[in-house]
Amino acid sequence: MRLKLIACEVLHRELCAVVSRSVNQVDVDFLPKGLHDLTSAAMLARLQEAVDRAGGAGYEAVLLGYALCGNGLAGLTARSIPLVVPRAHDCITLFLGSRERYLAYFHTHPGVYYKTSGWIERGHSQDRQIGLQYDDLVERYGEENARYLYQELTKHYRQFTYIEMGVEPDDRFEQSTRQEAASAGWAFEKIQGDLGLIRRLVDGPWDERDLLVVPPGSRVVVRHDDTILGSEPA
Numbered sequence: 722m723r724l725k726l727i728a729c730e731v732l733h734r735e736l737c738a739v740v741s742r743s744v745n746q747v748d749v750d751f752l753p754k755g756l757h758d759l760t761s762a763a764m765l766a767r768l769q770e771a772v773d774r775a776g777g778a779g780y781e782a783v784l785l786g787y788a789l790c791g792n793g794l795a796g797l798t799a800r801s802i803p804l805v806v807p808r809a810h811d812c813i814t815l816f817l818g819s820r821e822r823y824l825a826y827f828h829t830h831p832g833v834y835y836k837t838s839g840w841i842e843r844g845h846s847q848d849r850q851i852g853l854q855y856d857d858l859v860e861r862y863g864e865e866n867a868r869y870l871y872q873e874l875t876k877h878y879r880q881f882t883y884i885e886m887g888v889e890p891d892d893r894f895e896q897s898t899r900q901e902a903a904s905a906g907w908a909f910e911k912i913q914g915d916l917g918l919i920r921r922l923v924d925g926p927w928d929e930r931d932l933l934v935v936p937p938g939s940r941v942v943v944r945h946d947d948t949i950l951g952s953e954p955a
Contacts, residue, residue, distance in 0.1 A: 808930075
């Protein structure tokens with residue numbers, strides 16, 4: 722199949738590794754990581770523009786390397802070709818390979834801030850590492866206000882978890898996360914990621930349990946149940 726993949730750049734290394742070995746011909750567009758910091762309407766507009774550009778180019782489907790991401794996918798419409806979207810609340814599910822594994826870890830490890838190679842090397846000014854955000858707060862609001870804001874922003878976190886995906890060139894990303902944990906006085910854990918869900922998105926088959934297929938003329942809707950996402954006529 723000839724497919725178009727539109728994805729967040731936080732998944733750059735993982736998706737490039739999977740696409741390079743795919744049985745399908747996959748053309749990839751990476752969008753800036755900061756889209757999830759915009760309003761859901763602004764994120765939807767950027768994604769819809771990218772999806773619409775793929776129409777009429779001979780693709781059999783458009784794949785989305787995104788999760789729900791704060792309702793940023795709600796309303797995304799398939800025009801002339803299907804959309805294929807992971808059933809996930811956020812991208813950590815994609816890194817861990819399944820909703821079940823993510824939920825199991827989430828419920829037994831509260832207060833965790835996750836790191837991957839993409840989250841570290843694809844940083845932008847609006848969403849840098851936690852340890853660097855404090856300097857921005859001082860610059861904007863002054864030392865006293867910055868201290869209060871930083872404590873409020875991070876009070877629910879107590880651990881960095883680095884997800885090793887097997888696509889890293891060396892241990893630089895792990896060591897960066899270890900150092901940041903030490904500086905913050907937080908715990909550190911490294912766990913192994915799983916490319917399985919990403920492979921199923923790129924290679925198929927698109928099992929409805931993991932991946933929503935939105936037919937032409939329909940749009941993505943949020944489901945408040947285990948399926949997370951559904952579709953309805955646009």
